[in-house]
Amino acid sequence: MAAAASAFLASQLPAPKSSPSSLSGLRHACLHTDQAFFRKIDSHLTLSAPRTPSRPVLAMAASGKAHVVVAPPFVYIDQVKNSLTDRIEISAQNSWVGKGGAFTGEISVEQLADIGCKWVILGHSERRHVIDSVPGWDDVVIAYEPVWAIGTGKVATPQQAQEVHVAVRDWLRKNVSADVASKTRIIYGGSVNGSNSAELAKQEDIDGFLVGGASLKGPEFAVIVNSVTSKKVAA
Numbered sequence: 001m002a003a004a005a006s007a008f009l010a011s012q013l014p015a016p017k018s019s020p021s022s023l024s025g026l027r028h029a030c031l032h033t034d035q036a037f038f039r040k041i042d043s044h045l046t047l048s049a050p051r052t053p054s055r056p057v058l059a060m061a062a063s064g065k066a067h068v069v070v071a072p073p074f075v076y077i078d079q080v081k082n083s084l085t086d087r088i089e090i091s092a093q094n095s096w097v098g099k100g101g102a103f104t105g106e107i108s109v110e111q112l113a114d115i116g117c118k119w120v121i122l123g124h125s126e127r128r129h130v131i132d133s134v135p136g137w138d139d140v141v142i143a144y145e146p147v148w149a150i151g152t153g154k155v156a157t158p159q160q161a162q163e164v165h166v167a168v169r170d171w172l173r174k175n176v177s178a179d180v181a182s183k184t185r186i187i188y189g190g191s192v193n194g195s196n197s198a199e200l201a202k203q204e205d206i207d208g209f210l211v212g213g214a215s216l217k218g219p220e221f222a223v224i225v226n227s228v229t230s231k232k233v234a235a
C-alpha cells in the first residue's frame with residue numbers, strides 16, 4: 001500500500017508565481033499539505049457521492065469516455081457500488097495505512113478490496129495523512145487542491161493550477177523518473193464546477209478533477225466529466 005509523503009513532496013514545490021498577492025501568502029502556507037494521492041488498490045478523479053448516483057451520472061458513465069471514480073463515505077460504499085455500472089469505479093475516502101494489527105475502528109486496504117473498492121484517497125488535506133513510500137507508481141494519481149479553494153467557491157485560475165501541476169511533474173521527473181512524470185495523472189480539485197472545468201481542462205498538465213460539491217449535482221457533474229478532453233482520457 002501506497003504513496004509518497006504528501007507533505008514532503010509539497011514542501012519541495014514552489015508557490016505559483018501567478019498567485020494573486022491577496023492569496024499568495026495563504027497559498028504558500030497551504031501548499032505544504034495540498035497534495036493528495038490516490039492509490040489504486042487492485043490494479044483519477046475521485047468524487048464525493050450522494051447515496052444514490054443520479055441518472056445523468058450513470059448516463060455519462062455509460063458514454064464510456066472519461067475515467068470516473070466515486071468516493072462515497074465508508075458506510076455507503078456497498079450501497080453506491082451496487083447502484084453503479086462497472087464503468088464507474090469506487091474509491092474510499094481514506095484507509096488505514098499502517099501494517100496489520102489490532103486497530104479497532106480503522107479500515108484496511110484489504111477490507112476495501114474485499115468489497116470491490118479499487119481506489120483510496122490518501123493524504124487529503126482534510127485528513128492530514130503523511131504517507132511513507134510509494135512501492136510502485138503505476139496506479140497513483142496525484143491531486144493538487146489549494147486548501148483555500150476547497151468548498152469555498154474560489155477556484156484557482158487555469159494558469160495557477162497549471163503552474164503547480166508543472167512543478168509536481170518536475171518533482172516526479174527529478175525524484176522518480178521521466179517515465180513516471182509523463183504518465184502520472186495530476187488532477188486539480190477545489191471548487192471545480194460546470195462553469196470553470198472546461199478552461200482548467202485545457203491546461204496541458206491538468207489531467208482530470210477531484211470534485212466535491214459539484215459532484216452532487218448530476219447534470220453539472222456530467223458537464224465536468226465531459227470537459228476532460230479525449231487526449232487526457234486516453235492517457
Ligand SMILES: O=C[C@H](O)COP(=O)(O)O
Nearest residue numbers: 150151190191211212213
Ligand atoms: O473532496 C473534495 C475536494 O476537496 C474538493 O471539494 P469542492 O469541489 O467542494 O471544493
